[in-house]
Amino acid sequence: MKLTRSLMIGSLLFVLCSCGDKAPDSSSSSQFLSAKMETVMEMRPDSTEEAVLQYLKEFTAKVEMPTSIPGEGFTTVKYHTGLSHSGNGMIVNGSRSKNPDVPPAKSYYHEFHYDSEGKLSHIVENDNGNRSLSNLFYYDGADPMAKILFVQGKHSYSDLAFYIDKAMYLKCRIAADGKVISGGLLANNH
Numbered sequence: 001m002k003l004t005r006s007l008m009i010g011s012l013l014f015v016l017c018s019c020g021d022k023a024p025d026s027s028s029s030s031q032f033l034s035a036k037m038e039t040v041m042e043m044r045p046d047s048t049e050e051a052v053l054q055y056l057k058e059f060t061a062k063v064e065m066p067t068s069i070p071g072e073g074f075t076t077v078k079y080h081t082g083l084s085h086s087g088n089g090m091i092v093n094g095s096r097s098k099n100p101d102v103p104p105a106k107s108y109y110h111e112f113h114y115d116s117e118g119k120l121s122h123i124v125e126n127d128n129g130n131r132s133l134s135n136l137f138y139y140d141g142a143d144p145m146a147k148i149l150f151v152q153g154k155h156s157y158s159d160l161a162f163y164i165d166k167a168m169y170l171k172c173r174i175a176a177d178g179k180v181i182s183g184g185l186l187a188n189n190h
Helices: 026-031 049-062
Strands: 076-080 082-085 092-095 108-114 120-127 130-140 143-151 154-164 167-175 180-185
Touching: 049 143, 049 154, 049 167, 049 180, 076 092, 092 108
Parallel strands: none
Antiparallel strands: 076 108, 082 092, 108 120, 120 130, 130 143, 143 154, 154 167, 167 180
């Protein structure tokens, strides 16, 4: 089956900016993407494993990797001391027993930043006040398409997913150097 419709990554949660650890002023709000943006990739590939894998590799290559924490002033923040992952591994969930609206009185925790649509945009690791980008998320509509992991603020790898008819078709992990580490077709979906 050949898919020829355009892929609109209209809900990309994030446009990279060099805002550092300071919240940007409102004049830089166009740098932070909370709603719509141009596509990163224009056409969806044929639904073959090779074509989809190449598509995801090209997507990763086109996404700029930030060197600083993105547009905090345009997000809602929740604070968590525990982490888990969604069943498909594409979203990180936070957990803690107290109020997530207030930073915990602990030396190490995570700041979960959500966009204006309530989608997880990025996660910041806070270790004794030293903050660094931990995860960055991109979406294909409502579906989580990319979870990009950073270690001490540097890109480590990306988990990517491709959907057909709202079902995950292929999932893979791509290293910072562009090599595919793991992944493939999901047998139960097509």
